[in-house]
Amino acid sequence: MRVLIAPDHFGGTLTAAQAGQVLARPWDGGGHQVLTAAMSDGSTGLIDAVQSARGGTLTPIEVPGSLGRPVPAAVLQVGGDGGGTAYIDGAALLGFNGDRSSVGDARTRATEGSSDGLADLLQAAVAGGATRVVIGLGPSPTHDGGAGLLRRLTELTGLGTGTDAPAWSALAGLREHLAGVDLVVAAATDTPLVGLHGAGAGLQRFGINALEAQQIESATSVFAHDAAGHARALTPLRPVLAGHERVLEPSSSHTGAGGGAAFALGLLGARVLPGAGVVGEEVGLRDLMAGADLVLTGTASLDADAMHEGVVATVGSLAAERGLPVVAVAHEVYVNRREMATVGISAAYPLIDQPLVPGNRPAAAHRADPVQALGARSARVMRNWATA
Known part of the structure; x- marks a missing residue:
């Protein structure tokens, strides 16, 4: 399977390039063809x-x-x-x-x-x-x-x-x-x-x-x-x-x-x-999508602003032109499926699953390791979306 990974930065924890490398590891290990393209909305990176x-x-x-x-x-x-x-x-x-x-x-x-x-x-x-x-x-x-x-x-x-x-x-x-x-x-x-x-x-x-x-x-x-x-x-x-x-x-x-x-x-x-x-044009994002079967993107927070004009919205809209599925990963997800669909996002995953019991927060050690959490989420996306 050919996968394009095009994330934004993840706040102060990971740059876009670092996030791309972490997201790519499970796919590389699974024998898939992976292309990465670090993205930015002009504000950072x-x-x-x-x-x-x-x-x-x-x-x-x-x-x-x-x-x-x-x-x-x-x-x-x-x-x-x-x-x-x-x-x-x-x-x-x-x-x-x-x-x-x-x-x-x-x-x-x-x-x-x-x-x-x-x-x-x-x-x-x-x-x-x-x-x-x-x-x-x-x-x-x-x-x-x-x-x-x-x-x-x-x-x-x-x-x-x-x-x-x-x-x-x-x-x-x-x-x-x-x-x-x-x-x-x-x-x-x-x-x-x-x-x-x-x-x-x-x-x-x-x-x-x-x-x-x-x-x-x-x-x-x-x-x-x-x-x-x-x-x-x-x-x-x-x-x-x-x-x-x-x-x-x-x-x-x-x-x-x-x-x-x-x-x-x-x-x-x-x-x-x-x-x-602008950044999408500079890094050749549209051309990179030409040979992809799936696009994986991400950002620090998937909220209304991200759905409006940020990296996730841009990646999703460009992929929609080719009918490609797009999966987004973020520290936290605040939007629903209908809102995501408006910019071409098929699904979104938070880095850490929210507990069913209010106030029962995830372990601090897990929250403190964004690399581990991001890699685990990418592996889960691969299990759910990869095809032979």
């Missing part, structure tokens, strides 16, 4: 997923973290010096793990954090000869609407008109600077930058109370609407700016990724797209 599938050259670079302190980052270059594609993990830079000199104060990041470091990574990618740059972004406590990215990129390119100038003042020059580069944002969330269900309101997931979140969003909203108004007044450098008939608005879907960095990149001409779909 973008570079790891692409590098495991396509190789490339990873160039370390030190850039400003979201709180201004230098942090290590990297640009993955695929395709040689005369062009090719560069990949940037912006989610790691703007999230809690981006600035390793700090414990991760969400309130400080939300009020003082900046997307400056993305500009350094983008400029490094362009200077390295990339004609296409893919930037992964996810939910982030850093919430400057991309102002730091624009301001820092203006400094790096020598287009600045003064430190007191609005961040968007050099937008025309920045577009010209990037005119030969195809920018793609792999957005892990379709949340807009502003609005009742926007990224500002989403700051509450990082422990910021509703009043503080509203105040932070109000400040970012002023910048974002001013920037969008300025962008609308510019003559596009291309007949259709990067596939958009109009300038992205702060209320457009996906613009809240990276605390609004996706919005700023859209003003520069980036195509802002669902992240899991």
Whole structure:
């Protein structure tokens, strides 16, 4: 039997590549043909997923973290010096793990954090000869609407008109600077930058109370609407700016990724797209499915969000085009069969069976070994789904 294993990461316990290896072991041992493809929705593991599938050259670079302190980052270059594609993990830079000199104060990041470091990574990618740059972004406590990215990129390119100038003042020059580069944002969330269900309101997931979140969003909203108004007044450098008939608005879907960095990149001409779909294209997921009989995927939590636009939903939808059964594995499963069927998932297995008696939790030792639990679940899937 030919099995394609294409998981997301499993929270902080296993990367997508590690999860793929663990899931593959029972099938390899059972004599089945196995292909693995590490996946990402753009929020975590973008570079790891692409590098495991396509190789490339990873160039370390030190850039400003979201709180201004230098942090290590990297640009993955695929395709040689005369062009090719560069990949940037912006989610790691703007999230809690981006600035390793700090414990991760969400309130400080939300009020003082900046997307400056993305500009350094983008400029490094362009200077390295990339004609296409893919930037992964996810939910982030850093919430400057991309102002730091624009301001820092203006400094790096020598287009600045003064430190007191609005961040968007050099937008025309920045577009010209990037005119030969195809920018793609792999957005892990379709949340807009502003609005009742926007990224500002989403700051509450990082422990910021509703009043503080509203105040932070109000400040970012002023910048974002001013920037969008300025962008609308510019003559596009291309007949259709990067596939958009109009300038992205702060209320457009996906613009809240990276605390609004996706919005700023859209003003520069980036195509802002669902992240899991972008990664699926980059790792050749559709082609890998061509010879498969079954697809096995997984993620940390199989919930409503995962069914909407994450790795599991993307894998399931692509497999459905070929009529392939898809089985998902997750730490915990919160959706029913009808919800799974809408995105092409045939069945789902939690890593640990829930007890019939409330409060009777599984043994701590078992819960503490995700590798053992994931391997055991993969073996069970094989027993239930493998054919001769």
